[in-house]
């Protein structure tokens with residue numbers, strides 16, 4: 001509708017990103033639904049690997065920023081190697097924490113892939129076993145020292161905040177996988193909402209392709225080109241700006 005009246009658009013290739021898991025059979029409003037994966041990938045005894053069996057990011061990082069690494073494109077293979085990816089965790093993790101709606105300590109549901117060995121788990125998820133084993137050994141070697149030289153997991157307060165708060169320091173997010181069986185669940189790049197749309201001025205008036213503003217047309221919230229661009233500014237990073245710009249748009253329209 002905004003395009004019909006000549007609105008300038010912005011941020012159309014972006015969204016509010018978040019890693020998600022689809023649990024087979026879970027539906028909402030008649031559609032296959034997805035679960036946000038935040039705590040599962042942040043808590044200890046777990047890491048994520050791409051389809052090559054390699055880690056590709058700090059698993060405990062900011063979910064919106066993670067959209068960037070999920071959508072990294074390999075121009076040689078013409079594919080997105082990190083999307084979907086796999087969350088790998090051990091039985092200790094499964095015993096201590098809820099995972100994608102499966103309560104801590106419950107038997108793993110059929111859709112969770114599991115094996116007594118990392119090599120066999122790799123076969124089950126079609127990842128090269130030698131590569132997954134090397135990733136596993138390297139992660140464990142450093143995690144048992146409380147370090148992640150590859151992606152700095154645990155160095156930011158954000159990483160440990162979403163981890164296991166009963167653990168001290170970096171251990172809240174970073175601990176080795178030592179207890180079989182090992183599990184894998186498929187994680188995909190998902191979205192909490194759109195954030196592209198009509199561009200506005202500071203009074204939320206929609207900008208025109210011909211210059212100036214479109215009289216009487218305002219935008220705010222997810223429908224506007226996000227004033228923060230690709231960035232999620234922190235907790236409430238979408239609702240905060242949506243309320244602020246909704247308020248400004250209302251005042252602006254009333255003044256007109």
Ligand SMILES: Cc1cc2nc3c(=O)[nH]c(=O)nc-3n(C[C@H](O)[C@H](O)[C@H](O)COP(=O)(O)OP(=O)(O)OC[C@H]3O[C@@H](n4cnc5c(N)ncnc54)[C@H](O)[C@@H]3O)c2cc1C
Pocket residue numbers: 036192193220221222223235236237238239240242
């Ligand atoms: C699972 C989940 C968790 C989230 N967690 C957070 C969080 O912790 N913090 C945070 O800041 N953000 C979070 N978000 C994002 C946040 O909820 C949204 O960005 C925000 O609600 C968008 O607000 P809005 O008013 O722009 O849009 P909406 O809330 O989508 O409102 C748009 C409204 O317009 C109505 N509508 C649509 N079409 C029409 C029409 N033709 N006529 C009349 N009405 C219409 C819709 O029914 C809807 O009520 C989360 C989102 C999801 C999905």
